Amino acid sequence: MKNFLIAYDICDPKRLYKVAKIVYSYALGGQKSALEAPLSKNEVRELIEKIEKVVKKQDKINIIPFYGEPAIFGKAKHIKYHQGVIIV
Secondary structure, eight states: OOEEEEEEEEESSHHHHHHHHHHTEEEEEETTTEEEEEEEHHHHHHHHHHHHTTOOOOEEEEEEOOOOOOOTTOOOOOOOOTTTTTOO
């Protein structure tokens, strides 16, 4: 499992809603269109397949892996994910 930053900029409100719904189903938290998600290789593939069905050429989505602990400032908190733990 690896942490990813998923950032998106979707032109159409209907597509934006669909993409947000997909991305939020994998994410632990973040800001409106920049979210942190711990994903396995299979989950990354699954996420990409779902997103590809929705986005158009004018939309922009970045799925960026990051390693180690993120630099955190202000009120930000790093959310630790442990496999098998459900966060509600």
